Amino acid sequence: xxxxxxxxxxxNGVTVIVKANHTTPAVSIVAGVGHGGYTxxxxxxxxxxxxxxxxxxxxxxxxxxxxxxxxxxxxASLTVAVGRHQMSVSATCLAEDFQAVLALVADVARHPxxxxxxxxxxxxxxxxxxxxxxxxxxxxxVDAFFSALYGAHPYSRKVRGTVASVEPLKRQDLVxxxxxxxxxxxxxxxxxxxVDEQSAVDVVSRAFGDWAATAPAGQAGGxxxxxxxxxxxxxxxxxxxxxxxxxxxAPRATERNLVAVxxxxxxxxxxxxxxxxxxxxxxxxxxxxxxxxxxxxYAIGGRLGDxxxxxxxxxxxxxxxxxxxxxxxxxxIRAGVSAGNVERTIASIDAELTAVLTxxxxxxxxxxxxxxxxxxxxxxxxTNRAIAAFLLNAEVFGLGLDYDVRLPDLIxxxxxxxxxxxxxxxxxxxxxxxxxxxxxHPPTLEVAQASSGETSPKRxxxxxxxxx
Amino acid sequence: xxxxxxxxxxxxxxxxxxxxxxxxxxxxxxxxVGSKDEAPGVTGVSHWVEHMNFKGTRNIPRxxxxxxxxxxxxxxxxxxxxxxxxxxxxxxxxxxxxxLFIEAERMDACLYDPADCESERTVIISELQGGENDPEQxxxxxxxxxxxxxxxxxxxxxxxxxxxxxxxxxxxxxxxxRYYVxxxxxxxxxxxVESDDVLxxxxxxxxxxxxxxxxxxVTQTEPDQQAxxxxxxxxxxxxxxxxxxxxxxxFADEAFFPMLVADAVLxxxxxxNIWSMGGVSRPQRSARLYRALVDGGLASTVSGxxxxxxxxxxxxxxxxxxxxxxxxxxxDVVLQEIERLRRGGITPAEFAKVKAQLRARFVYDADSVxxxxxxxxxxxxxxxxxxxxxxxxxxxxxxxxxxxxxxxRYFTPENRTIGWFEPK
Numbered sequence: 027x028x029x030x031x032x033x034x035x036x037x038n039g040v041t042v043i044v045k046a047n048h049t050t051p052a053v054s055i056v057a058g059v060g061h062g063g064y065t066x067x068x069x070x071x072x073x074x075x076x077x078x079x080x081x082x083x084x085x086x087x088x089x090x091x092x093x094x095x096x097x098x099x100x101x102a103s104l105t106v107a108v109g110r111h112q113m114s115v116s117a118t119c120l121a122e123d124f125q126a127v128l129a130l131v132a133d134v135a136r137h138p139x140x141x142x143x144x145x146x147x148x149x150x151x152x153x154x155x156x157x158x159x160x161x162x163x164x165x166x167x168v169d170a171f172f173s174a175l176y177g178a179h180p181y182s183r184k185v186r187g188t189v190a191s192v193e194p195l196k197r198q199d200l201v202x203x204x205x206x207x208x209x210x211x212x213x214x215x216x217x218x219x220x221v222d223e224q225s226a227v228d229v230v231s232r233a234f235g236d237w238a239a240t241a242p243a244g245q246a247g248g249x250x251x252x253x254x255x256x257x258x259x260x261x262x263x264x265x266x267x268x269x270x271x272x273x274x275x276a277p278r279a280t281e282r283n284l285v286a287v288x289x290x291x292x293x294x295x296x297x298x299x300x301x302x303x304x305x306x307x308x309x310x311x312x313x314x315x316x317x318x319x320x321x322x323x324y325a326i327g328g329r330l331g332d333x334x335x336x337x338x339x340x341x342x343x344x345x346x347x348x349x350x351x352x353x354x355x356x357x358x359i360r361a362g363v364s365a366g367n368v369e370r371t372i373a374s375i376d377a378e379l380t381a382v383l384t385x386x387x388x389x390x391x392x393x394x395x396x397x398x399x400x401x402x403x404x405x406x407x408x409t410n411r412a413i414a415a416f417l418l419n420a421e422v423f424g425l426g427l428d429y430d431v432r433l434p435d436l437i438x439x440x441x442x443x444x445x446x447x448x449x450x451x452x453x454x455x456x457x458x459x460x461x462x463x464x465x466x467h468p469p470t471l472e473v474a475q476a477s478s479g480e481t482s483p484k485r486x487x488x489x490x491x492x493x494x
Numbered sequence: 495x496x497x498x499x500x501x502x503x504x505x506x507x508x509x510x511x512x513x514x515x516x517x518x519x520x521x522x523x524x525x526x527v528g529s530k531d532e533a534p535g536v537t538g539v540s541h542w543v544e545h546m547n548f549k550g551t552r553n554i555p556r557x558x559x560x561x562x563x564x565x566x567x568x569x570x571x572x573x574x575x576x577x578x579x580x581x582x583x584x585x586x587x588x589x590x591x592x593x594l595f596i597e598a599e600r601m602d603a604c605l606y607d608p609a610d611c612e613s614e615r616t617v618i619i620s621e622l623q624g625g626e627n628d629p630e631q632x633x634x635x636x637x638x639x640x641x642x643x644x645x646x647x648x649x650x651x652x653x654x655x656x657x658x659x660x661x662x663x664x665x666x667x668x669x670x671x672r673y674y675v676x677x678x679x680x681x682x683x684x685x686x687v688e689s690d691d692v693l694x695x696x697x698x699x700x701x702x703x704x705x706x707x708x709x710x711x712v713t714q715t716e717p718d719q720q721a722x723x724x725x726x727x728x729x730x731x732x733x734x735x736x737x738x739x740x741x742x743x744x745f746a747d748e749a750f751f752p753m754l755v756a757d758a759v760l761x762x763x764x765x766x767n768i769w770s771m772g773g774v775s776r777p778q779r780s781a782r783l784y785r786a787l788v789d790g791g792l793a794s795t796v797s798g799x800x801x802x803x804x805x806x807x808x809x810x811x812x813x814x815x816x817x818x819x820x821x822x823x824x825x826d827v828v829l830q831e832i833e834r835l836r837r838g839g840i841t842p843a844e845f846a847k848v849k850a851q852l853r854a855r856f857v858y859d860a861d862s863v864x865x866x867x868x869x870x871x872x873x874x875x876x877x878x879x880x881x882x883x884x885x886x887x888x889x890x891x892x893x894x895x896x897x898x899x900x901x902x903r904y905f906t907p908e909n910r911t912i913g914w915f916e917p918k
Contacts, residue, residue, distance in 0.1 A: 049515045050861045052854075094779030098762060099847045101854025103775040118774045120854050147791050154733060154794035154817045161732040161917075163627050291730030293623035325560040332560070339613035342621035362624045364616075394561050401567015405584055408516050408862045411773070464627075 028431035029407065031417055032223040039211030040234045043417050043427075044226040045218045047410055051121045053219030054410035055128055057135050058114040058418045061207030063185030064273070064353075067199075072187020076145070076152055076195055077203040078108040082115070083144035086137040090144055093130065102127050104134070110185055111352045112422065113207055118411065121220035125229050128217070132233035135208055140200045153189050163296040163463040164362070166287045170461035171298035174285045175356060179276045210237050214421050218414040273353035276302045279457040287463035295365050295464025299375050300358025301452050306350045306423050310451065312436050313444035314357070315348055319395040320387050320445065321378075321453075322346025322359055329378050329391075330359060338374065340367045357452050365466040372462075376455040383453060386446040400434045497870060497879060498689045504705040505677030508696050509870050509879055510689040513863050519685030520584040520863040521593040523600065524871040527673035528577040529651040530712050530805065536661055538653015539669045541574040542618055546666055547581065547674075548572070549610045551599035556607070562596060563589065570596075575651055575768070577804040578875035579673075584864045587686040591695055597681065598699040601674050611663040619659075622652050629727075629915045630735050630812065636725045637913035641739050641808055645716040675706020680874045684867035716741065716806065723911040731917035734815035736793075736824045738912045740904050742809035745802040745876050751888045752900035753800050753809060758848035759840050759897075760811070760831065761798035765855030766885060768801065769868040774858045777851050782835070783811065786827050792819045804876040809904065821914045832905050839898045852889055 031045040063074040082104055083090040097104050102119035104127075115135055119127040159165035169184060176182035186192075215234065217226045279301070304314055322330040327345045334344045341361045349355030363371045407413050407430060420429040462468075500508045527540050548570075550556035563570050568585025581600060583593040625631045635650050642648035652658075681700070683692050719741060743749040757764065762778025776797070778784045787793040793813040800809045813824050840848075860866045873882035 050857055052857050052861065091780070098777040098780040099850060101763060101777055101851035103777055105775050118858060120857065147789060150791055150816050150818075151788070151794040154814060157732040157817055158814065161629065293626035294620065296627075325564050335617060337613070339616040340620065342617055342624055362627075363620060364623060394565050398561075398564040398567055401565070401586055402569065403567070404517055404586065405567065405569065408518065408864075410861065 028428060033427055034227050036231055036235055038237055041214045042227050042230045043216045044223045045413055046221055046223050047218055048220050051220050053119055053121050053124045053221055054414045055117045055131055056114050056216045056414045056418050057131055058112055058214045059207045059212050060112055060422060062109045062111045062113055064110045064180055070191060070199055071183050072192040073195055073199045073203050074108050075186045076149055077200040078106040078113055079148040079152060080140050080144050080200055081106050081138045082134045084139040084141045085133045086139055108185060124221055128229055129233050136237055138204055140197050142197060145197055149192060152192055156186055156189055163289055163292050166463035167296040167298040167461045170285050170287050171459060174283055174461060175459040176276055181276060181353060209239050214418060216414045216418045218410040276354045278302055279459055282456055282458050284460045286468040288467055289463055290465050292464045294362050295368050295462055295466045297361045297371055298358055298461045299458055300356045302354050303348060303357040303452060304350050305354055310448050311350055313440045314448040316395050316440045317445040317448040318346055318348040319399060320391045324395050324398060333374050333378055334361060334371060340371055368462055368466050369469055372460060379453045379455050382449050389442050392442045392445050396437050399437045500693055502701055504703055506700050507680040509682045510692045511684045512687060512689055513684055514686050517587050517686050518863050519587040519590050519687050520867040521597060522580055522582040522682040522867045522871045523597040524680045524875050525579045525673055526678050526875050527579050528575050530576050530646045535657060536665050537649040537657045539661060539665055540579055541651055543666055543670050544572050544574045544579050545614050546606055547600050547604050550605050551603040554599055576647055590687055594695050594699050602703050606663060606667045608663050611666060622655060629731050633727055633735050633737055633913045633915045636727055637737050637739055637911050640723045640725050641911040642716055644714050646712060647807055672709055676703050677705045677708050680871055682867045682871040685863040719909050722907050725913040727915045728918050734821050734917055735915040736813045736815060736821050738910050739808040739810045740910045742800055742807055742904060744806045749900045751892045752896040755848055755892055755897050756901050757798045757800045758851055759844050763848055763851035763855045765859045766802055767859035767865060767869060770865050782831050786831055787813055792816055792824050792827060802876060835901050836905055845894050856886060
């Protein structure tokens with residue numbers, strides 16, 4: 027039967043999705059918009075990140091202090107998150123506080139004031155966070171990896187920006203970011219929890235129904251809810267709604283590239299190793315997701331975990347991740363290992379990928395990964411927050427209201443051949459981009475060659491200076 | 495909320511709660527052993543044993559461990575902390591028998607192959623070193639060790655590196671045999687199950703195990719701290735971190751809930767589920783320390799932690815110092831706020847607010863079968879699962895006078911240890 031949520035598009039284009047779940051007397055609310063750090067103007071990287079931090083720090087009618095008192099008095103939580111292409115305002119509250127908290131979410135989404143004093147304080151917080159990341163080998167390895175992999179493509183930029191780009195941001199930058207991102211037709215409101223579905227739609231209508239677009243954003247319209255269901259977005263329409271622009275293909279690496287971020291004050295090194303991946307809308311998405319599970323997720327890290335953690339005892343964590351979104355996010359492998367094991371770890375990843383490319387996965391591996399991905403769905407859709415995140419994801423990627431029902435068959439339909447083809451399409455040690463951050467110096471050219479078999483490594487270069 | 499408690503003849507306690515909202519079941523097996531049960535020289539043995547107990551048993555060959563529950567869509571995990579070690583599987587309720595089988599094997603039949611012990615030594619050292627990459631964790635280890643001179647809460651759960659290098663397979667196996675006995679364990683099953691059916695299966699899988707004897711317990715008591723202690727860690731880094739810990743009441747102590755209220759006044763309510771904590775962000779923007787430090791521009795984050803423990807542990811306050819601000823400035827403000835709390839107490843409005851927050855947190859703490867099962871078992875390891883069902887009542891009974899008395903008693907200068915991480 028599936029989740030079967032109620033979906034309504036208001037007259038002004040706001041999409042409302044509600045799913046009743048009476049397990050606990052609590053409600054999760056997510057307001058998502060298709061605008062994130064990707065569209066920060068050049069030189070203003072971090073504008074969306076700072077906008078998110080200040081968004082809920084005062085509205086036209088409520089001070090930051092009043093918002094804090096209201097939320098804290100109810101034991102409700104409110105967070106604003108930002109990614110490359112999305113921003114979301116999320117709240118969790120008791121069912122008895124749903125109307126009041128939803129009204130607050132709407133106020134924050136529609137009428138943020140961006141007070142100057144709050145901008146000063148939250149900018150300092152953001153800068154401290156950026157500085158903390160500069161001392162974190164995991165963050166530095168991933169940053170260096172994205173920078174080396176994507177080069178001139180916008181995906182090389184960090185959503186959080188840099189100290190240099192965040193310092194000069196002005197209130198006007200945040201106002202502009204909000205105006206571009208928060209328009210009725212671009213907003214999806216998801217409510218999951220101990221509510222009556224139709225009543226919840228009415229509550230959202232009251233909070234958002236009189237909101238008119240302030241920028242050309244498509245179907246801005248009447249001041250009352252239209253009521254009926256509209257056809258679900260197609261994947262293409264969803265992408266257009268998310269960005270209103272097309273994301274260029276990322277350049278593919280033509281050779282192997284190793285970058286190092288020496289951080290000699292650290293106990294352990296972090297390795298990020300990978301490739302440009304695919305879009306969520308790619309026809310090979312499901313086969314790639316199954317392949318990724320078998321490669322670096324299943325049980326303790328799939329094939330990679332078998333080798334690097336279980337057989338060789340080199341790492342507490344090793345896994346692969348597929349970041350398939352509106353653009354071609356990466357497929358990458360991460361591991362934390364001692365400095366003395368960096369070369370051996372990279373060589374082991376090379377060897378596992380080579381084995382996959384040469385012999386493919388076994389039918390058993392792919393069947394097990396498919397079984398896991400299908401069987402884990404009920405567990406992943408147990409809590410209000412998890413259901414809300416799933417429904418928002420289905421909406422923004424145009425996957426359909428019944429995606430939870432269709433998903434098991436989509437996974438089961440992946441064949442061994444398709445998974446192996448997905449591996450051959452993306453994985454290639456000779457074109458891997460590798461970043462290492464930690465107490466480790468780049469090896470000599472000879473060492474790199476010895477560890478990577480038939481590949482032709484580029485001379486290692488230091489990416490960014492480590493902390494002094 | 496009906497929990498069915500049964501004790502098998504061999505002493506294994508079984509707790510079953512039927513929750514039919516999703517076709518899932520969560521199985522947790524808890525052992526009353528944690529890092530406080532470790533002697534000098536074998537610190538970290540409980541955690542290492544936990545790792546070894548995922549490595550094959552007499553009836554689950556090493557190469558069949560992988561996927562044993564994943565193929566049912568399930569997830570498994572485990573953790574070790576100061577008072578307890580636990581293992582869990584959450585999967586489709588159809589996999590109940592498989593989950594119970596895994597836990598029965600884990601209790602009785604783990605292999606401790608010498609090569610696996612060696613291979614895991616380096617995995618655990620990697621886990622320790624990964625933690626050391628985080629300055630806040632380094633500071634936490636140093637401050638905790640300084641706060642406890644006598645009680646084994648002194649050493650970190652992962653152990654000291656020197657012990658991890660020297661411990662033997664016999665140390666590990668001996669620890670396993672001593673503590674992994676029915677009389678020292680609690681099995682918790684929550685989900686879309688029938689309790690009669692669960693008990694029948696549990697009896698058939700665990701009923702034949704010899705009871706074992708309940709292991710000897712820690713007898714050391716930490717003496718009252720006589721003077722403020724200080725730890726200053728100077729290492730390369732980008733950010734300064736400040737931390738203070740105060741000796742604090744154990745969960746069973748009547749001062750525990752008054753201190754939980756005091757923490758919520760300072761930092762917002764954190765709840766009492768150490769497994770899911772962080773799932774829902776803390777309501778802290780109107781809390782005293784957040785307003786003074788974060789809104790005041792001195793720190794980018796501040797948090798407090800009062801953990802439910804078997805013996806008296808620590809109440810901690812941690813802050814990351816904002817770029818360009820000083821540890822001394824953060825410390826001044828925190829200590830002023832502590833003094834204000836001691837002298838002025840809390841307002842009726844704050845008292846009502848934090849009680850509402852804590853009640854909401856207790857709801858969020860139990861929003862899945864996995865979390866419900868965690869809470870029952872966790873509190874059983876530090877007293878009784880009935881104490882978990884009593885948390886709302888204990889909170890409701892707290893008076894402002896009790897909060898005042900608790901802060902008078904615990905927030906004294908001589909009861910604290912202060913730590914600085916100073917980047918150089």
